[in-house]
Amino acid sequence: MELEPIYVLLADDDDSDRMFFTDAFEEIKIKTVVQTVKDGVELTNYLSVPELIIPHVLFLDLNMPLKGGMECLVEIRQNNRFKDMAIAIYSTSASEEDIEDTFVKGANVYIKKPSDFNQLKKLLTKVISMNWQYHTSWLNKEIFLLNL
Amino acid sequence: MKIFLQYDIQKMCAAILEEQLGQFELNYTVLGTGEVEFLTPPDTQTLKIIQEQLKKYGIRIIETPKNILVEKIKEAIFEMVYKEDDLPASKISTYLSGKLHHSYGYLSNLFSETTYSSIENFIILQRIERAKQLLLTDELTVSEIAWKLNYSSVAHLSTQFKNVTGLTPSAFERIIRKRRLTVSTVRPGP
Numbered sequence: 494m495e496l497e498p499i500y501v502l503l504a505d506d507d508d509s510d511r512m513f514f515t516d517a518f519e520e521i522k523i524k525t526v527v528q529t530v531k532d533g534v535e536l537t538n539y540l541s542v543p544e545l546i547i548p549h550v551l552f553l554d555l556n557m558p559l560k561g562g563m564e565c566l567v568e569i570r571q572n573n574r575f576k577d578m579a580i581a582i583y584s585t586s587a588s589e590e591d592i593e594d595t596f597v598k599g600a601n602v603y604i605k606k607p608s609d610f611n612q613l614k615k616l617l618t619k620v621i622s623m624n625w626q627y628h629t630s631w632l633n634k635e636i637f638l639l640n641l
Numbered sequence: 642m643k644i645f646l647q648y649d650i651q652k653m654c655a656a657i658l659e660e661q662l663g664q665f666e667l668n669y670t671v672l673g674t675g676e677v678e679f680l681t682p683p684d685t686q687t688l689k690i691i692q693e694q695l696k697k698y699g700i701r702i703i704e705t706p707k708n709i710l711v712e713k714i715k716e717a718i719f720e721m722v723y724k725e726d727d728l729p730a731s732k733i734s735t736y737l738s739g740k741l742h743h744s745y746g747y748l749s750n751l752f753s754e755t756t757y758s759s760i761e762n763f764i765i766l767q768r769i770e771r772a773k774q775l776l777l778t779d780e781l782t783v784s785e786i787a788w789k790l791n792y793s794s795v796a797h798l799s800t801q802f803k804n805v806t807g808l809t810p811s812a813f814e815r816i817i818r819k820r821r822l823t824v825s826t827v828r829p830g831p
Contacts, residue, residue: 522757593816593819596816596820598823603807622757623766626756632766633774635817636777636817638806638807638813638817641807
């Protein structure tokens with residue numbers, strides 16, 4: 494039986510990064526439907542639509558102008574509506590402390606952004622397939638943590 | 642002008658099924674409410690088309706034998722991981738094939754084809770999930786957890802934990818505790 498696609502939302506202000514990610518999603522084995530937004534404000538607006546199909550996973554760039562990834566993360570986690578949406582934060586660099594901090598603030602996944610396309614595909618596959626397991630196998634999403 | 646209708650659901654469904662399944666020349670019997678038995682199983686492609694067509698009438702296929710078997714595999718694994726005395730890895734294939742009355746090869750292929758994982762990976766994931774839960778109950782040390790879950794050593798558990806989550810057991814515990822503290826002190830307004 495064919496599996497339902499995973500709904501992904503990607504928030505990144507950089508055009509080429511957005512393309513990097515969407516191309517990678519297209520090539521991984523797991524079927525995804527990807528939407529993108531360009532910054533934190535657009536993200537907030539997108540998520541406040543009442544008829545929204547809530548994404549399974551939100552990929553959030555930490556460094557965005559106007560409204561940064563961290564601010565969005567905290568805000569989203571205060572809203573019960575999105576408690577089942579996994580949030581994957583990514584950034585080019587971070588100290589162990591900062592990484593732990595994003596987990597403490599409610600992120601499920603932390604990704605150190607790779608520059609290699611194949612590496613990115615591997616990481617995305619790991620995130621999506623693990624999230625899918627949580628989604629389908631009675632696992633508690635509160636303790637879904639993945640550091641890549 | 643008003644007219645009044647009375648519905649005979651059984652008859653309606655039988656007619657729809659006749660219409661939808663008939664076109665594929667499938668041999669089937671309708672058994673009671675909501676059960677259809679095929680003499681020869683339709684292939685995946687045909688089944689998918691039927692599923693799509695039936696959706697238009699509000700009829701959903703809720704489970705296929707394959708999906709049900711996969712759920713049974715997961716249940717068996719779940720039971721195995723959460724039972725007090727775990728079975729060692731070498732017996733897993735015998736355990737599953739004995740319990741579910743299919744060869745392990747068949748179960749393994751079915752599982753991989755229906756989920757995004759293998760049976761082996763799924764077992765590891767479940768064991769680590771249990772380790773996480775035990776870490777958070779605060780009653781056992783990491784060594785005790787490793788012993789309880791049948792790992793050969795603390796190092797083995799920690800290594801597998803780190804492989805699966807990217808975090809050490811202690812980092813994981815620290816993060817969840819901090820998180821729970823934060824949540825209890827920040828309450829957003831109505």
